[in-house]
Amino acid sequence: MSRSNGAAVSGMTFSWTSDGVGSVSNDGSGDQKLMNGMIRVPSSGATPAKLNLTGIPFTNYHVIVYIGSSYDGYRASIDLNNEPATIRQFTTSSSAARGRWEEIRPTLKTPSPVGNYVRYTNRTGSALTINLNYIDGYDIGMHAIQLIDANLDSDTSGIPDWYEMQYGLQPASAATATADPDADGLTNSQEYTRGSNPKKL
Structure with missing residues (x-):
């Protein structure tokens, strides 16, 4: 393995x-x-x-x-x-x-x-x-x-690596948490908490 x-x-x-x-x-x-x-x-x-x-x-x-x-x-x-x-x-x-x-x-x-x-x-x-x-x-x-x-968070952003990789986010930068790639007013951290796609309105 x-x-x-x-x-x-x-x-x-x-x-x-x-x-x-x-x-x-x-x-x-x-x-x-x-x-x-x-x-x-x-x-x-x-x-x-x-x-x-x-x-x-x-x-x-x-x-x-x-x-x-x-x-x-x-x-x-x-x-x-x-x-x-x-x-x-x-x-x-x-x-x-x-x-x-x-x-x-x-x-x-x-x-x-x-x-x-x-x-x-x-x-x-x-x-x-x-x-x-x-x-x-x-x-x-x-x-x-x-x-x-499910718990691995390499950049200590508060968002686990699996979620960042699933949606093509940056798993090596803590700044990922506050970014808003789809400009919907929700940060990546908030999108993760909601269980939504951070790149889709």
């Missing part, structure tokens, strides 16, 4: 159990290649594919899981630690033809919304198990994961 700058995360380990590996033939950009290989869930549905993480060094973190299949339109569900509140059913959408990120949100009323990634926020605990369960289709799997340190 490594950080976004390539540095290894000391003491963190991972293991998995799955039906094997698969590929989606996504070539081209880095984002497309991210969605190429995967560890897959058995099409029999007998057991889930599991990814186990231990030694997570962050006290508060976000988890992003990139999921898909060889062909779009298959269904599966994902959860963390077998916690009912984290279950997300979805319909796969990771082929090269899709060409965009589609989040599977917990508030969607569609039973199995189309999507290719799931975001879990404000997780705690040094160990985590991600379970992927088959519903129908074939060759469904996990492409990749990200763990985001």
Whole structure:
């Protein structure tokens, strides 16, 4: 496991159990290649594919899981630690033809919304198990994961790095907090508190 700058995360380990590996033939950009290989869930549905993480060094973190299949339109569900509140059913959408990120949100009323990634926020605990369960289709799997340190604030601006990077702000300057790039009268710090986009009116 490594950080976004390539540095290894000391003491963190991972293991998995799955039906094997698969590929989606996504070539081209880095984002497309991210969605190429995967560890897959058995099409029999007998057991889930599991990814186990231990030694997570962050006290508060976000988890992003990139999921898909060889062909779009298959269904599966994902959860963390077998916690009912984290279950997300979805319909796969990771082929090269899709060409965009589609989040599977917990508030969607569609039973199995189309999507290719799931975001879990404000997780705690040094160990985590991600379970992927088959519903129908074939060759469904996990492409990749990200763990985001929710508390990291490199420039002590009061705005965490993940928010600054998400919206293209400067994560190395404390002055970021008082800037107002969209000139709507709200500083970046206020936009962060509201949970809004600091570059969009």
